[in-house]
Structure formats: C-alpha cells, structure tokens
Amino acid sequence: MSIVVQKFGGTSVADAQRIMAAARRIVATKRQGHQVVAVVSARGEKTDELVDLARSISAHPRPREMDMLLSTGEQESVALVAMAVHELGEDAVSLTGAQIGILTDSTFTKARIRKITTERIRAALEAGKIVIAAGFQGVDEDSNITTLGRGGSDTTATALAAVLEADVCEIYTDVEGIFTTDPRAVKKARKMDRISYDEMLELTSLGGGKMHSRSIEFAKKYRVPLLVRPSFSDGEGTLIAPQLDAEAPVVSGIALVKKEAIVHLRNIPDRPGVLAIVFHCMASRRIPIDMVIQDIAEGGVANVSFTVPQDDLADTLTAANEAAERLGAGDVGSSTNLAKLSVVGAGMRTHTGVAAHLFQSLAEANVSIRMITTSEIKISVLVNRDQSQEALEAVHSGFSLHLDQSPQPRIGFKQIDPERQRAGVSRDELEQDVVRRLQSMEDIVVSDVQLDTAQSRITVKNVADRPGVAAEVFKAVAEGGVMVDMIVQNVGQDQRADLSFTVPRPDLERCLLLMRELLEPWPETSLHFDKDIALLAVIGIGLRSHTGVGEKMFTALAESGINIQMVNTSETRISVVVGTAEAEKAFATLNRVFHKQGR
Template identity: 60%
Template sequence: MSLIVQKFGGTSVADTSKILAAARRATELHQAGHQVVMVVSARGKKTDELVRLAAEMTDSPTPREMDMLLSTGEQESVALMAMAIHKLGGDAISLTGSQIGVVTDSSHTKARIISISTERMRTALNEGKIVIAAGFQGRDKDWNITTLGRGGSDTTATALAAVLDADMCEIYTDVEGVFTTDPRIVPEAHKVDSISYDEMLELASLGAGVMHSRSIEFAKKYQVPLKVRPSFSDGEGTLIAAQPLADAPVVTGVAFVRDEVRVSLTDIPDEPGIMGSIFTRMAERKICLDMIVQDVGTGGVARVSFTVPQSDLAETLTAASEAIEAIGSGKIQQGTNLSKVSIVGSGMRNHYGVASRMFSILAEADINVGMITTSEIKVTVLVDRNQCEEAVRVIHNGFELDRLTSYTFATNQKSSAGEVSEEASQRLTQLEQEIIDQLANMEDIVVSEVLFDQSQSRVTVRNLPDNPGICSRLFSVVAEGGVSVDMIVQNMGEEEQAHLSFTVPRTSLEKSLELVRPLLSEWGNAELSHEEEIAKLSVVGIGLRSHTGVGQSMFSALAESQINIQMINTSETRISAVVALEHGEQAYQGLLKKFELG
C-alpha cells in the first residue's frame, strides 16, 4: 500500500465547495487503496485577515502572539476538511502541528523544523483514517506554538513526506504546473512535464511562485518525489524529481525577481578575512543574499556586491554599516529600481555559449546588463526594473522555449497515482545518507562535498563601458573561438563602468587572451589582465542560500588560513571562490575540516 501526501493551499480550500472538492480527491485516492495524509493551509485570505486584525490592535505585536494568532487559520481549515470527508463517508482525523509532533526551534514567525514524530500519524493511517495535518505550524521545546514562515505549508508537506517515506507528495495549486516562465508576461509559456530538483530550486529562489525553495530543499535532501498539480482540473501537472537524462533541454525556464536592490561595499581591503567579516554581519541578521559577486581587487582594495529583496534593504544597509565599521574602511553604495532575470537548465552542463546567447538576445533588445553571476545550470543578470518584463519575453522567445519538448528523467514514473519505478524511488547515496543521519535538526544544512579545481585560469577586463551589447560582443567572440567559459562575474564600478572576470581552462588561456585583446580598442579605457594559475573551490550542498551561515563558515575558514579571495560566485546548491593556486590545497583542507568532510 503506497502512501501519498497531498497539500492544498489557501485558494484550494477558500470556501466550502472547494474544501469538498479537495476532500473528494483525498477520499477517492484513499478508496483506491492508498494511505493519505493531507496538509492544509488557511482558507483563502484568512491569514491576511488575521494580520489586519493584529495591526488594528497594535503596531508592534510580539512574534510569539502573532504565531498564536496565525496558527488558528490552519486549525479552522483542518477541522472543516475532516468534516467534509466525514460527510463523504470517509474516516479522517484533523491534527494541529503540535499534535502531529512537529518540533521546531524558537524563531517565531520563521521557525525551522527540528524533528517530526510519526507515531500518531502511523497509528491513524493503520486504522484506515485519512490524516489531515495543519500546515505552516509546529511547537518549540517549551510548547509554544510556532509558524514556519513563507511557504510554510509546502515545507510541512515535504517534511511529512520525508519522515513518512511517502511514495509521492502532491502539491495542489491554482495553476496547471511549472511553466517555462510566467504566462501573464509571456502568453506562449507552457507547462513542463518534468523538472529536476536543482532546476526547481533555482527557479523557486528566483521568483517562480509555484513553490517555495525551502520545500524543494526538503524534497531534494530526502529524495521525495514531488508533483505540482492543479486543484480545479484533472491535469497531471509537473513532476519534480531527480536528475534528468543528458538530453535535457539546455534551458528549461526563465525566472525573474522584480523588486531587487543591489548593495555594494567598495574600497574594502583586498586581504584575508574581509569577506568573512562582512558575511558574519549578514548571517547574524539572517539576511539571505543573492547574486554575491566579488571581482578581482586592484591597488590593494576590492569590491563586493550582492542583491537582496527591496523589503530587506534597510536591514542589509545596517549590517553593511556594521561590517564597514568593523573593517575600518570602505564605502557603501546601493542600486535600486532593479530586477533579476535568470535562465535555468540542467542541459547547460553539457553546452557552452549559453551565456553568450543570452547576452546577445538582451543586446538586440537594447537591454543593458548590470551584475552577472553564473552556475552550472543558471545564468543571472541584473537589469533595470522597467525592462524586466521585456527581458523575460525576449529571452523566452530567443531560446524558443515555446517549442520546448518534454523530456524524461533517468527515473521514469509509473502511470498510476503516486507510484514510481524502483529506480526512481531509490534513496540517497550512502555518503549523503550518512550526512543526513548525523543532522541534529531536519532542516540543518547539508554540505555534501567540497570541490577543488586546479585546472583553470582567470581573465579580467576592467573599465568596460556600462552599455548594452558589451557582454554579448565579448562572449560571442570567445564562444566562436571555441573556448569554454566556467565562472562569469560582473560587478559595477565607479563612473558607469563595469569590471568583468571569467574563468577558462588553463589550456585555453592564450586563446582567450588572443580573442579578447583586439576588442579593447572598441572600449576606450578597458584594461585586460589575467592570472594563469588559480584554484577554484566550491562548497556543494542543499539550501546554501537560505541557510545564511554557510557563506560565513566558508569565508571564515579561508580567513583562518590567511587566504585571500579573488572572486566569489553563488547559486542555490554551491558557493564558489577563486584563490591563488599556491593557496589552493591549504584552502581545500581548511574547508573539508570546517564542514567536517575530511
């Protein structure tokens, strides 16, 4: 008998008719012989209503009392859902997060899960009941009610699926599944049948609102097959599972975050320990940074930039000021009215020239590119907010995502609900499982490995004009010359100039310099430099961006070894840093020790 977890969001249980529709889905699945756990959110706008009531009472409600208040929304929903199942002739029991045994830390309004007891759920399931669990909530060790923050019901669903070893976790929502981009902006966008955990992690963190990245982290960590399905139709939705076959599309989707701001720390000492000091201040305030870029320092000073949601700007500037004060020098700059646009696709691993193509598409639309970061499966750029939607449209069309064909995973699912092939349901590798078994808390970070690459060189072009088409021109020439580019980092300098660094195989360094050198005459004061021998170190894991202390730990380890960082690049699953080759082995051993992988 298979076990299926079904999660229904607020729009899926907004009124009694929708609650009955959700109840029918669960009852039919139960009658077909499956054990069923439902995770239910608060009805419709209930949470917003409760927030308004709190605001009418006081301008500064305590986080503990907000958790007490907001948790009532899910308690109402689970009770009504149980009544609906009873009306349909089924047997069900509603349980709050505390009754299930969801134990969290004491971070009210944004708690993380420590553990979940399965005994009560297992007993009810074995008695033939449908278990209806309140999403979004738990309790701390002192029995205070806590809530899990944004995306909390998705997190509850995937966490329950993990501890119950569920065969499938179905996320019911008001859309048909995961789309190549937002159909409201690009009408030609269409649903993808399947997508990998890593792709979905990147898309979720980049504003694709179908699921929150924290729930995808759970699913990837514990290898829970997820299916995003429509609440109001019989569509199959989108399967989120393990790595797809090698013939996966180069680009699977285009995602964007509209309200983004850039914070830059300039004229900071180019020496060991500086990045660690900065990121310690950010981690203390639990600020999740994205698009972290550090370009190569000159004249003894360096510059690091990162993006945050506009709503986090004030807190970020406070942390940045504390960092500058601790360092003893430096300035803070900010860029507003910006948006982040990204392409994501597992197929990028096996193709080069993808970034070049993206830059060319944007250049043809006269869209200027600010910061740039890349990872194995993502290229992200910062653009003016008023050009965000146009950037999404031209990229989607330029990569012909309207013609994207479906592809299968190396693990093919069976057709019946919730069933997957034996290969698809295989659990984690022995190494990953050993790491997870040692976790004190379910949501603790999993750093699975540290990669050490000694085979690359760095090319830097400084003082580039901040104009559309510059990146397109440079990387088109490099791609046409047959050079494969790995890391790309572009930071904004003074007086509307950009500084760009990228890494290439050491065997391609001379070819790269030959290709780039003739372009300098087109760009006024542009300067070309390089370093033949570098070491690239990458910390690889799950949820690195949302766990704010990972960057702090990585940079602190390098600081303790008195190793200076030349470049930084980040994504959802890895943080990479470039250091001098002579310090590479020492840095590698220090990171292995820091993350207890040695």
C-alpha cells in the same frame, strides 16, 4: 499498496465549495487503488485573521499562546475535509500534529521536529481509511502545541512523504504548475511538465514557484517526487523530480527581480579580512546583499560591488561607509532603478554557449548589461529597470521557452526510484534518519563546500559598455567548444568594464587564441590571464536571506590568512577564487566551519 501524500494550501480549502473539491480529489486517488494521506493548511485568510485578533487583544502575545491559537486553523480544516470525505462515501480520520506523532522542541512559533512516529497513520491506512493530517504543527515533550513556522505545512507534507516512503507528494495550489516565467509578465510563458530539484530551488529563491525552498531541499534529500498541481482544474501540473543532465533543457525558466540597487566600494585594500569586515557590517544590519562581485585587484587595491533591494539602500550605504571607515580606505557609491534577470537550467552544466545566447538576446533588444554573476545552473545579469520588461521578453523568446517541449516521462505511482529503496533499513531507522536530516537542514544553511583546482582565469580589461560586447566574447568561446564556469562583469565609473571568466585549465591556450583574434579590432582593451587558480564555493539554500553566511565564510578565510582574488554569488552559492597554493588550506578551513552541514 502505493502511498500518495497530498498537500492542500489555504486557498484550496478556503470555503465549503473548495473543501468539497479537495475531498473529491482525495477520494478519487483512494479509488484509484492508493493509500492517501492529505496534509491540510488553515482555510484561506484564517491564520491572518487569528493573528489580527490576537494583536487586538495584546500587542505582545506570548508565543505559547500564539501556537495554541494558530493551530486551531488547521484543526478546523482537517475536521471539515474529513466530513467532506465521509459525505462522498469513504472513511477518513482527521489527526492533529500531536495525534500524527510529530514531536518537536519547545521553540514556539518556529519549532523544530525532533521525532516522527507513523504507527497511527499506518494503522489507519491499513484499515482502509484516508488520513487527513494537520500541517504546520506538532507537540513538545510537555504536550504543549507548537507550530513549525514559515512553510510549515510544506515541511509536514514532505517529511511525511519521506518517512512513509510515499510514491509521490502532490502539492495543490492556485496555479496550473511551474511556468517558464511569470505568465502575468509574459503572455507566452509556458507551463513546464517537469523540472529538477536544483532548478526549482534556484527559481524559488528568486521568488518564483509555489513551494518553500526548504521543503524542496528536503524532498531532494529523499528523492521524493513533488507534483505541483492546480486545485481548481484537472491540469497535470509540474513534476519536481530527479532528472539526468542529458535530459534537462539547457534553460528551464527565467526570473525577474525588480527594484534593485547597486552599491560600490572602490579602492579598498587588497588583503585578507577585507570582505569579512564588509560582510560583518552588512550582516549586523541584516541587509540581504545579493549579487556580489570583487574585481581582480590592481596596484594593491580592489573594488567590490553588490546589489540590495532598493528599499534597503539607505541602511546599506550607512553600513558601506562604516566598512570603509574601518578599513581606512575606500570610496562608496551607488546606483538605483535596476533589475536582475536570471536564467536557470540544469543543462548549463553540459552545454556550451548558454551565456553567449543570453547576451546575444539582450544585445538584439539593445539592453546594456551592468553586472554579471553565475552559478552552476544560473546566469544573472543586472540591467536598467526601464529595460527589464524588454529584456525578459527578449530572453524568453531567444531561448524559445514559449514552444512546447517533447513530453517528458513522469514518475508513475508504481515506479519508485531505485535509489529510494532502502533494503534492510527498519522503519524506526528510516524515521530517525528523516528527523536527523530535517534537523540539520533547519539548523544550518550551507549544505556543501566544493573545491576545483583545475581552473584558469581570463580577464578582458577596459571593455566598452555597449550592448553586444559580452555576446561577442562568449560566442567566440562557445564556438571553440570551451565550457565557462564563473563569469564576473562590473561596469566602472568611466562606463568601461572588466570582464573575467574561468575555464578548465586544459582549454586555456585555445581560449586565449580565440580571445586574441576577437580583440584585435578593439585596441583599447587588454588581455590578461592566470593559468593556476582555484575555485572554492559554499552551497546551500537561502544564502541571500541568511546574512551571516558570507560573514562567517570570509572571517574564517581571513583568520587563515587567505587572500580572496575574486568573488561571485548567487541565491544558492558563494564562490571565490584563491591561489592554488592556498586552495587546500582554504577548503579545509571552510569544511571545519561548516563541517556538519549536509553531512
């Protein structure tokens, strides 16, 4: 019999009426012929209420007692939901984290799962009962109650779905599903039927979506389909599941982050170790730097620019000046009132012209681009904040995201992905594997290191800062059928820009011919290229918020004597260009530093 895990957040069980509504969903799923495990969070504002109560008694409550207190929120919820299920005529049993069999370490308020046993859950399911499981909590070896920290109920649900080999994990929330962009900002935003794990990770890192990014990454590891559904209507929601690139939309969603600031470090030395110092100064103040660009060095000096939340600008300037002082060179500058617009789509891996389409949409709205960064499935641009709403609407319309897509096939309850079948793997082995992977995910941010030695770089110097220039460049490239990987643009003090991008080495000559033809009417520009470069990337979730990853990466490369020619970042990737002669050494260095991550 198929197993369905359902997770209900706090708003879904906020009061008696909503608890009964959740119970009706649970019972309906059971009566469709499935075994059901419902993971439940604390009701509504219950956790905040308990935190405020604790702080009214003690300014510094002990973490063990906070876990003892906060865990009561879920205990209350599961008991009430079980009572509601009983009222509807089905048998149910409510279980705390300890009763489920979730054993953790003793790191109170952010415990890590060490063991999951499922005997009690399976016995209840086989007896025909619905299991109502408390999210967010476990128990340590000394029988102390522990909590799992931010996103803990999502972690409980996805971990149980993986270890039980559930057919689907349904996430009930207060929205209809995942939208192409924020429907409050764009009225024509459309709910998506389906989105891939990687796309959802990018959007969640940008502040979109309704799930914790670590839970999505964990579901991806075990190919657990996640179905984000509305709690208060009968909508089918959005399926987060494996998707072939050939079936994926070129662009799935758009995110807008306002209140960004940019900091420039100009005229710094071009030598190994420079970026390690810059990132160390930022990480020591826990400043979450975002879009990072290092232009191609010229005359022994380089320029680095990066964005930060505008509220962090003062601390960032202090750190930047400290870095310049330690380097013995460099001028610090900044700009405010900026916004970051990002388009995300798995189809970018296999389609040319996405960048050109994006830049053309912005040009038609007369929006100037200040910076450009890219990842494998995302392009981000920095624009003036007063143009950000126009930019969002123009790009959403430009990619026709408001139009209905043809229906995508869902993963049904009986259609388990063949890759999720584990023939010959015992239940204990599966449970141990789930816990091992969960621990490695919680311990380390970076999941992979990649190297591409078959790239070339093209740079157009002294480009005019006006709407449409980038669109013209990448339209020409797309018409030539050339796939572009890394794109870097940074506008200088003189309102001129250098625009660099990488292409597969076999396409270099064709791309240069296209560029020479395009640039002929632009006598102020100059064209440069490097035939042999290597593209090195570290990949993981939450890189922006984990400020030490960049420092660790650049320190390791500096200690190996490797000079970095270009830098480009996103929420889930830090990419650098190095010389091909240093590529294998750089790759080995980063694999050694992050050798246990995601392996």
